[in-house]
Amino acid sequence: MLEKGYRKLRWKIIAYTFCFSLIPLFVLGFTFYHQFRESYTAKIMQNLRTLAENRRNAIDLFLDERVSQLTTLAYTQSYSQLQGEQYLEKVFTLMQMRSKSFIDLGIIDQDGNHVAYSGPYQLKGLNYRNEEWFHEVMLRGVYISDVFLGFRKFPHFIMAVMRREGDRNWILRATIDTKIFDALVKEAQVGEKTDAFVINKENILQTTPRFSGSLLSKAPYPKYSPSSSTRVEELKANGGQRLLATTSFKNKEWLLVVQEDPTVVLLPLFHARHMVILLVIVGILLITAGAVLIARAMLQQLIQADREKAMLDASLMQSSKMAALGKMAAGIAHEVNNPLAVIKEKVGWVKDLLVEEDIAKSKNFKEFQDAMTKIENHVERAKKVIHRLLGFARRMEPVEEKVDINKILSETIGFLENDARYKNIEIKTNFSEKLPKTISDSSQIQQVFLNILNNAVDAIGKDGEIQISTNCVLKDKEIVVCISDNGPGIPNEVLQRIFDPFFTTKEVGRGTGLGLAISYSIVEKLGGRIMVASEVGKGATFTVSFPVRGE
Amino acid sequence: MENLRVLVVDDEADFLETIVMRLQRRKIDASGVDDGKKALEIVENERFDVVVLDVLMPGMDGIETLKLLKKRKPFIEVIILTGHGSVESGLQGMQFGAFDYIMKPADLDELLEKIQQAYERKRIHEEKHGLSGE
Numbered sequence: 116m117l118e119k120g121y122r123k124l125r126w127k128i129i130a131y132t133f134c135f136s137l138i139p140l141f142v143l144g145f146t147f148y149h150q151f152r153e154s155y156t157a158k159i160m161q162n163l164r165t166l167a168e169n170r171r172n173a174i175d176l177f178l179d180e181r182v183s184q185l186t187t188l189a190y191t192q193s194y195s196q197l198q199g200e201q202y203l204e205k206v207f208t209l210m211q212m213r214s215k216s217f218i219d220l221g222i223i224d225q226d227g228n229h230v231a232y233s234g235p236y237q238l239k240g241l242n243y244r245n246e247e248w249f250h251e252v253m254l255r256g257v258y259i260s261d262v263f264l265g266f267r268k269f270p271h272f273i274m275a276v277m278r279r280e281g282d283r284n285w286i287l288r289a290t291i292d293t294k295i296f297d298a299l300v301k302e303a304q305v306g307e308k309t310d311a312f313v314i315n316k317e318n319i320l321q322t323t324p325r326f327s328g329s330l331l332s333k334a335p336y337p338k339y340s341p342s343s344s345t346r347v348e349e350l351k352a353n354g355g356q357r358l359l360a361t362t363s364f365k366n367k368e369w370l371l372v373v374q375e376d377p378t379v380v381l382l383p384l385f386h387a388r389h390m391v392i393l394l395v396i397v398g399i400l401l402i403t404a405g406a407v408l409i410a411r412a413m414l415q416q417l418i419q420a421d422r423e424k425a426m427l428d429a430s431l432m433q434s435s436k437m438a439a440l441g442k443m444a445a446g447i448a449h450e451v452n453n454p455l456a457v458i459k460e461k462v463g464w465v466k467d468l469l470v471e472e473d474i475a476k477s478k479n480f481k482e483f484q485d486a487m488t489k490i491e492n493h494v495e496r497a498k499k500v501i502h503r504l505l506g507f508a509r510r511m512e513p514v515e516e517k518v519d520i521n522k523i524l525s526e527t528i529g530f531l532e533n534d535a536r537y538k539n540i541e542i543k544t545n546f547s548e549k550l551p552k553t554i555s556d557s558s559q560i561q562q563v564f565l566n567i568l569n570n571a572v573d574a575i576g577k578d579g580e581i582q583i584s585t586n587c588v589l590k591d592k593e594i595v596v597c598i599s600d601n602g603p604g605i606p607n608e609v610l611q612r613i614f615d616p617f618f619t620t621k622e623v624g625r626g627t628g629l630g631l632a633i634s635y636s637i638v639e640k641l642g643g644r645i646m647v648a649s650e651v652g653k654g655a656t657f658t659v660s661f662p663v664r665g666e
Numbered sequence: 667m668e669n670l671r672v673l674v675v676d677d678e679a680d681f682l683e684t685i686v687m688r689l690q691r692r693k694i695d696a697s698g699v700d701d702g703k704k705a706l707e708i709v710e711n712e713r714f715d716v717v718v719l720d721v722l723m724p725g726m727d728g729i730e731t732l733k734l735l736k737k738r739k740p741f742i743e744v745i746i747l748t749g750h751g752s753v754e755s756g757l758q759g760m761q762f763g764a765f766d767y768i769m770k771p772a773d774l775d776e777l778l779e780k781i782q783q784a785y786e787r788k789r790i791h792e793e794k795h796g797l798s799g800e
């Protein structure tokens with residue numbers, strides 16, 4: 116359908132439109148998404164950090180309180196007092212009334228002997244001299260242990276405070292309920308997938324994580340590192356992305372880990388990403404459609420323009436061809452005309468002489484006379500051809516007069532009526548009554564119509580129909596005359612040359628090949644157009660249009 | 667056509683010769699010259715009533731000859747012989763005072779008729795101005 120050049124151009128237009136529309140779209144989409152991600156991630160990280168720090172403070176406070184409680188007890192009571200089991204029991208019950216954090220309470224002398232105990236287990240009499248924590252507390256005065264199973268085979272951690280009374284030391288030791296400690300840690304598990312746990316220096320879990328890992332097992336991540344500030348990081352572990360906030364405690368070399376699953380917290384971000392992708396896809400579709408539509412519209416305009424240009428070129432070419440041929444015709448006519456004039460005069464002279472008596476008596480006199488008459492006739496015929504040629508070539512300004520095209524047509528039909536009737540050709544007319552008068556040259560227009568109608572009659576030969584209609588196209592200010600015949604039609608190769616001078620399909624001597632050429636140049640000079648359409652076997656239609664010109 | 671004198675001006679020798687012969691045969695006192703300059707010379711010395719003048723000639727062309735001729739001898743009538751199929755040069759000739767024009771190849775009878783008419787007009791003109799011949 117489309118020529119190759121047009122198709123290439125169309126793809127070019129589409130490609131350019133596409134590129135220059137898509138680049139901003141991508142940049143825009145990417146920038147928006149990137150900015151949103153940055154700020155959203157920062158916000159999530161900040162939340163995580165705050166959550167971790169709050170929890171750490173709460174746990175620190177809890178540990179602080181426990182330590183203070185024990186310290187207060189140790190320093191307000193004497194060893195001798197607390198050594199009495201009943202007294203210790205009383206104190207422990209008192210403490211239990213306020214808070215269930217402590218599971219038991221015990222007094223250990225400087226040799227590591229458990230001298231007094233209050234609590235659910237039978238621990239009295241055990242010796243702790245070889246336990247590591249015993250040395251720690253003797254060294255530092257205060258001690259908080261890691262979680263361990265101990266003699267009881269039950270996870271717990273202990274807190275111990277040493278008091279120096281006189282020349283001897285003794286230790287107040289308490290077991291902290293890991294349930295309460297666990298609960299404190301787990302309070303950080305605010306979200307659906309939020310996890311919080313505590314690890315010690317050796318990366319051993321001190322509380323039970325929510326999702327994976329068990330108490331006292333080694334946590335796969337993060338690696339313990341003592342640092343006073345809170346760290347928030349993104350980590351790839353266990354086949355998934357994790358957001359981690361780690362912070363260390365004031366009282367113990369433990370690390371609080373709060374972990375978020377990014378697929379949950381970053382869900383709005385993924386939504387935004389999907390939205391952006393969706394928008395970009397919609398954008399691409401719209402741009403594609405737009406590019407195709409633009410290309411099509413532009414191409415249609417271009418094809419239209421090209422077609423008009425081609426038509427203009429064709430008519431310009433026809434005009435210049437006519438002009439060149441006209442010049443040539445005039446030249447030839449001239450050259451032929453003079454010898455023709457001489458021949459004519461010579462023939463006249465011979466005829467004049469033939470009248471004289473002595474020749475009249477010759478037995479071939481009649482032959483001479485006949486020959487001379489024939490020569491004269493043919494000179495006459497040649498003269499007619501030459502005059503028509505010159506008529507075609509001449510550049511005479513057309514007369515300007517008010518012209519009624521309908522009237523001219525009627526007159527022209529009048530010339531041909533007898534001939535047509537004799538050949539049984541019916542001439543049908545359909546004249547527009549609203550046809551305006553125009554300024555033109557009636558005799559030249561008549562010549563045009565006469566040429567076309569003559570050709571139509573010749574083409575039909577016998578038994579046929581010629582239809583003539585006139586119309587006024589007000590939009591283009593044109594009078595359009597259509598002359599159709601139902602003759603044999605005009606083959607394409609003839610159609611292309613039909614307005615060329617000397618081109619004729621009639622037998623030698625019948626046509627000069629100038630009728631339509633002259634008609635063409637006349638119509639062109641009058642500012643109109645002449646067109647022909649034909650289909651072999653269906654006849655031909657000549658369309659002549661004249662501009663409507665006022666005075 | 668008692669005193670009628672015709673001068674034919676044409677560069678085509680055969681044409682000139684034949685047409686002069688044919689005119690003479692019809693009892694017209696005709697002469698011929700083959701260019702404009704000679705025509706102007708000859709009208710100075712001899713009396714001519716009608717000049718038949720070809721338009722296309724080498725050297726001085728018909729229209730120019732016509733202009734000079736009319737300037738010098740206003741009463742001489744000129745018939746333009748035009749090779750052009752166009753009326754244009756004929757009309758142009760008439761603008762400069764030619765009596766009429768005739769297309770080549772011309773019919774002798776037509777030419778004779780026009781010569782006759784031109785001669786009539788010349789006589790009328792001369793009578794009006796109280797002149798008769800030279």
